[in-house]
Amino acid sequence: MVTRLFVPLSDCEVRDPRIRRTRQLLQGALRTLMQTKGFDEISVQDLTDAATVNRATFYDHYTDKFALLDALIAGGFHQMLHERSVRYDGSCASAARPIILAACDYLATHQSSCPESTQKSAFEPLIEAAITHAIRRVLLSGIAKTTVTSGPSAEMVATTASWAIYGAVKEWLKTPDRAPAEEIVAVILPLIVPILQAVPPPKSNAAAPALPVG
Amino acid sequence: MVTRLFVPLSDCEVRDPRIRRTRQLLQGALRTLMQTKGFDEISVQDLTDAATVNRATFYDHYTDKFALLDALIAGGFHQMLHERSVRYDGSCASAARPIILAACDYLATHQSSCPESTQKSAFEPLIEAAITHAIRRVLLSGIAKTTVTSGPSAEMVATTASWAIYGAVKEWLKTPDRAPAEEIVAVILPLIVPILQAVPPPKSNAAAPALPVG
């Protein structure tokens, strides 16, 4: 009897300590290896060696190394949001400020983590997906689910805004001698606010209807 | 003497017909194979077999099959924009309408092209990058390069808008029974226009300063 393992559960909702340990080790291994080599140059064998885990075990948890990277990025960014207690209270659109700042900080610290050899690779695209998903999730929690059919849905607004934020931050990152994060947030925020205001604020605390910028 | 080949030139600016032929064959092979199998299930061998090209030759042109996909998508979308004569005349922000529509049409036709087996894969992320780059390029050509340092740069606006557009279209695509493209463009456009208006229109034809929507 074999009963091949498949555990699609999110990292944070795993009880079995063996699973937590293995994933921790693998993510840690990727993290440290990327400080030396480019992502493309890291093989699954390298990963499992560094993690002192059997290679076959890797495939019990991730379909490939891209999935591992995705988990690492998404988890890391999610944790940063949690540590900073970042919420999106839809009452004032400028509440998006800490989200943008978090994105700046996270990407700024995690782009230098890999040397430079990111030539090939669907490496960057993966980061994109992970970050935009996380931002979208936060935004969506603070946006009223509109029952009205006219205008964009809450999901549409959240997705559009999250992608816009990521794009803006990415552009900022690309500039060789960039302004500090706090400064650029002031530039980015006005671009994002109108998107978020396309949907009415939640009526839970709607004392004043949609305070503009802030 | 070996003089290993490396041809990083863009497809459209290649003179040698041998190179054009090979890339055409490879892109055509990927296109047709994706109508049957999922991208993940296609090996480089499959590709080169279908293209009647030696496997080693593949690596003379693309670092991996992801790079081939990228070229296919980017080229296809770029061509669609060209066929529709899509320009972005920055004088009126609603000029972004045909760009959004093109993105809708392109993604709508090209998501169904692969069966469904896109489980793993950095497949979608690659499309993202290709489309946003193309949109950014079009937008940037119609945005005045601001010499003023206050406010967002032209690049920042173009990038933010292009990512916002892609995100919005992606969200639309995800909905099971979606409205026709023309309809959703009317919803998306108001989300995008404020971004583009964050930068002054080019003074070439600035009769009226920034006509709002249109």
Next chain:
DNA sequence: ACCAATAAACAACATTTGTCGGTTAAGTAT
């Protein structure tokens, strides 16, 4: 028409990938 340059074909290679059956050991529930 010829020649130098170079793209494509070909064969062969070490390495990596993803998977599988079987075993051992750690965790959980009673």
Next chain:
DNA sequence: ATACTTAACCGACAAATGTTGTTTATTGGT
């Protein structure tokens, strides 16, 4: 404490990847 469940280890496999040296044939310039 014991028994059940299941994650991790191990060895092995076919397949795919990426690279290299060499040869052939097409191309563009003179």
